[in-house]
Structure formats: C-alpha cells, structure tokens
Amino acid sequence: MLMEKVAEILREASAEAVEPRFRALAAGEVLEKAPGEVVTVADREAEAIISRRLRELLPVPVVGEEAVAADPALARALVSxxxxxxxxxxxxxSNFVAGHPDFAVMASLVRSGRTVASWIWQPVAGVAYAAELGSGAWRDGNRLTRPAPAPQPEKWRGILKTRFLDPATHHRLQTNARGLGEVTAGRFAAGIEYPLVATDEVDFILYWRTLPWxxxxxxxxxxxxxxxxxxxDGTPYHPEPPGGPDGLLVAADPQTWEQLRAALTR
Incomplete structure (x- = not known):
C-alpha cells in the first residue's frame, strides 16, 4: 500500500505544481539560490505538497531539497x-527551466541510515519507477531485470559526470576512460540517469557530488x-547530509564495478 500511495502523491503533486509550468514559467518564477543553482516556484510548491502528504502517510521528518537550502540542519534527520x-x-x-523534458519528481524513505524504498516519476515520459529494499524494482508496475554487461570494457556504455571535479582528477578520469566504450556527459538529472542503468541503456555512471535527494x-x-x-573505496552508498564524501561509482553488476574502479582510478 505504501508503495502505491507515495507514487500517487508524486504524480498528483507533479500534475498540480510542476507540469502546468513546464515551458510556461513566468517572469520572477525562476530564482538563483546559489551560484549556478536555480530554483523555481514549481520546486517549492511541489515540495510543500509532497512533504505535507508524506507526513500524513508516515509522520517522520521530511528532508526536502528546498527546505534544506533554507535550513541545512534539517538534513541531520537522515542520521539522527x-x-x-x-x-x-x-x-x-535546469533542464526544466530550459524547457528540456529530462526532469523527474523523486522521493525515498530512509530507515536507520539506509534507503528502504524509493520512487521516481518522469512527468514528460509518463513513466514511474519504484524500488523496495529486498523486494525488487519496477517500471510502471513491471519488475525490472537486466542482463550483465558485455565482458569487454571497450563495449561498456557509460556516463562520466565532471562538473564538480578538480582539474587534476578531471584530467585523470577522462584519460582513463578512453579505453571504455561510449562515454557521455549524461542527461543532467539523476532521476533520468539512474533508470538508464536499471533498464540496460547504460552500464555505468561515475558521479562526484552526491547530495542525498x-x-x-x-x-x-x-x-x-x-x-x-x-x-x-568500496564503501556502499548510504544517504547522508551534504558535505560527506565525494565520488560514487554506479555499475550494472559487481564484476563490472570492480573492473571500472581499477580502470578509472589507476
């Protein structure tokens, strides 16, 4: 029941606050919240709707991106x-503001520092993804499985995120990635990129900054x-407040992950 209810909340908040403003943002509805970081009225209104309804569903703290921008201490709830x-x-x-369809509405439930359920709604595509710890992952209610990548690194398809890299690390990773297959800069939205791994469209992603939402x-x-x-360093990812360690390697299976780490960090 929880899985269906949260999916419904995201779809309804998107329909009310986000989708009507896609390619229709008025003057003054886009603001800069930090250098190079924008926020819109749609972000704030959707977060308010989702937060209120999630608390009604399960009365625990809500760590929202925009709420944390106003009060960073709220993110401590993830560990406290x-x-x-x-x-x-x-x-x-940024894609939403530019009128590009690659954006998503997302939520997850964290228990004892570990993600136990998650939801991704892609409004323009009309596609919903969900996952539950130990139970599986789904796209529009259909269970997701994917084959292992080809064993040859030169056939691997991936995404290398470089925006937050220092120059030396950027150069090293770009150089080391030359032996891999098709490597792109990605789609500039985690809610679009992660499903590409789950659905066998790419084999890996290397992120640097890892904000929990x-x-x-x-x-x-x-x-x-x-x-x-x-x-x-091999430590499994767990959501934590901003300011934690950088670097996150995502791969389709354990063998590919180990080979990628060796190739990219040599």
Whole structure:
C-alpha cells in the first residue's frame, strides 16, 4: 500500500505544481539560490505538497531539497532519526527551466541510515519507477531485470559526470576512460540517469557530488536490479547530509564495478 500511495502523491503533486509550468514559467518564477543553482516556484510548491502528504502517510521528518537550502540542519534527520523521508521535487531543475523534458519528481524513505524504498516519476515520459529494499524494482508496475554487461570494457556504455571535479582528477578520469566504450556527459538529472542503468541503456555512471535527494532514489533502483552503487573505496552508498564524501561509482553488476574502479582510478 505504501508503495502505491507515495507514487500517487508524486504524480498528483507533479500534475498540480510542476507540469502546468513546464515551458510556461513566468517572469520572477525562476530564482538563483546559489551560484549556478536555480530554483523555481514549481520546486517549492511541489515540495510543500509532497512533504505535507508524506507526513500524513508516515509522520517522520521530511528532508526536502528546498527546505534544506533554507535550513541545512534539517538534513541531520537522515542520521539522527530512525526514519526520514527524502524529497527532490524537481530533479533536473535546469533542464526544466530550459524547457528540456529530462526532469523527474523523486522521493525515498530512509530507515536507520539506509534507503528502504524509493520512487521516481518522469512527468514528460509518463513513466514511474519504484524500488523496495529486498523486494525488487519496477517500471510502471513491471519488475525490472537486466542482463550483465558485455565482458569487454571497450563495449561498456557509460556516463562520466565532471562538473564538480578538480582539474587534476578531471584530467585523470577522462584519460582513463578512453579505453571504455561510449562515454557521455549524461542527461543532467539523476532521476533520468539512474533508470538508464536499471533498464540496460547504460552500464555505468561515475558521479562526484552526491547530495542525498539526488542519489537515494536511484541507488536503490539500481541495486535492486543487481547493480552496485559504492564509493571509490568500496564503501556502499548510504544517504547522508551534504558535505560527506565525494565520488560514487554506479555499475550494472559487481564484476563490472570492480573492473571500472581499477580502470578509472589507476
């Protein structure tokens, strides 16, 4: 019941606050909340709707991207509370502002520091993803499975996120990635990119900055289809407040993850 209820909340909040403003944002509805980071009225209104309804469903703290921007201390609930909701009301806000369809509405439930359920709604595509720890992952209610990638690294398809890399690390990773297959800069929205791994469209992603609302939903989706989401030292990903470690390697299966880490960090 919980899985269906949260999916419904995301769809309805999107229909009310996000979709009517897609390619229709008025003057003054887009603001800069930090250098290079924008927020819209749609982000704030959708987060308010989702947060209120999630608390009605399960009365635990809600760690929303926009609420944390106003009060960073709210993110401590991810490690101090037994349970907390995570909300990203418009993942890929820059795409949304530019009128590009690659954006998503996301939520996840964290218990004892671990993501136990997650939801991704892609409004323009009209596609819903969900995952539950130990139970599997689904797209529009259909269970997701994916084959193992080809054993040859030169055939691997992937995404290398470089925006937050220092110059030396950027150069090293770009150089080391030359032996891999098709590598792109991605779609600039985690809620679009993680499902690509779960559905066999790409084999890996390397992220650097890992804000919890961006990565909690997708990491569970990938691991529930047999993938691995771990720090470069091998530590499994867990959602934590901003300011934690950088670097997150996502791969379709454990063998590919190990080979990628060796190739990219040599």
């Amino acid at each position: 509370e037994e349970a907390a909701w995570l909300v990203d009301p418009v993942d890929g806000t 961006d990565h909690s939903p997708g990491t569970l989706l990938v691991t529930e289809t047999g993938g691995v989401c771990a720090r470069l």
